Amino acid sequence: MIVEGRVVIVTGAGRGIGRAHALAFAREGAQVVVNDIGAALDGSGSSGGPAQEVVEEIEALGGKAVANTDDVADWQGASRLVAAALERFGRLDVLVNNAGFLRDRMLVNLGEDEWDAVIRVHLKGHFAPMRHAAAYWRAEAKAGRAPEARVINTSSGAGLLGSVGQGNYSAAKAGIAGLTVVAAAEFARYGVTVNAIAPAARTRMTEPTFDMAAPESGFDAMAPENVSPLVVWLGSAESAQVTGRVFEVDGGRVSLAQGWRHGVSVDKGARWEPSELGNVVSRLLADSPPPEPVYGA
Incomplete structure (x- = not known):
């Protein structure tokens, strides 16, 4: 009962990882606002059924829970989502931002509407x-x-490393990682921590892209429920x-991602000439570890 009495909002909680989070919080004693617009995989349509279920x-x-079907990017x-927690349970202690969907395309084929929709739901839907x-x-x-409040955002390996065919999704998830560190710095004075996860699990979003079939027996490393204990x-x-x-986080593995850091440098102490920089860049590359490969590259 590690979160007994705490009030938690989980967005995108009608299915997949969000559903697993909502149930895990409830089992540990939390009161849960289950938010889900009930959209299709591409974000179209809506239904109150998944949240209510x-x-x-x-x-x-x-446990105690209430359904909410508001669009988190509106x-x-x-x-209204935050107000729902306050009206029903009188407080809010934890916000888990999880809602999202996919519209995958190679960048050369990606339409403006497909870019805008994914950025809106993932990035604005976190903010x-x-x-x-x-x-x-x-x-x-x-x-x-003084609250003991928590925000847990949902980034992705695609946001940390990139993913071929998912430029819009990767950009949004990278933005979420950046937003997380800024919010952590700004909200600390109010007693609020802000962290993010980059999960890998079998969901409606990942099944079309990756082979994440459940094993016939033994530990199901891709089960969404594996992600929730850390959250x-x-x-x-x-x-x-x-x-x-x-x-x-995936399966039984938890690791701390290492973000952008200041790397090796060369300082001339004056402005460089363009013709000088070829050798400089070669030295920097030689003295630095190679980047992690983009998924699918």
Whole structure:
């Protein structure tokens, strides 16, 4: 019961990894706002069914939950989502940003609408709920009720390393990783930690792209439920000293991703001539480790 009594919002919680998160939080004693617009894999359509089904699963376990079908990338929808937690449970302790969808294309074939839709749902769909939740936590801190609040964002290996055929998705997930470290620095004064995960699991989004079939027997390394224990821990009071980090998680493996860092340098102490820089770049490349390969390259 590591999160007993805590109030948690999980976006995109009607299926896949989000559903696993919602159930895992409930089993550990949290009260859960299950957000899901009920869209198809490409983001089209909507239905309240998936969110309500997860609520019913939680209630069958003896837990407390409420469904919410607001669009997290809509400014007012994100505001209503945060309000739903406050109205139903009287507080908000944890925000898990998970909602997203795919519209995969090679960049040369990627349409403007396919770019805009994926950036909107993933990147703005992380920012908008976080912005409204942070406003609530800032008000709580100013009123002398310092929160022990947590935000867990969802990046991806595609965002950390890139993925061929997923330029829009990779850009959005890279943006989420950057947004996470900025939010961690800004929200610390209010008692809020902000971390991200880069999960690998079998979901509607990954099954068309990768071979993630469930094994006939033994440990199912690609089960979405493998990702959730770390997210629950990051949502607990116990994780207070961890912020601004990105964790890769799949199966039984957890690793701490290493982001962009200042590397080796050459300083002339004056402006370079273009003709001088070929040798300089060659030295820098020779003295630096090679980059991780892009997925699918």
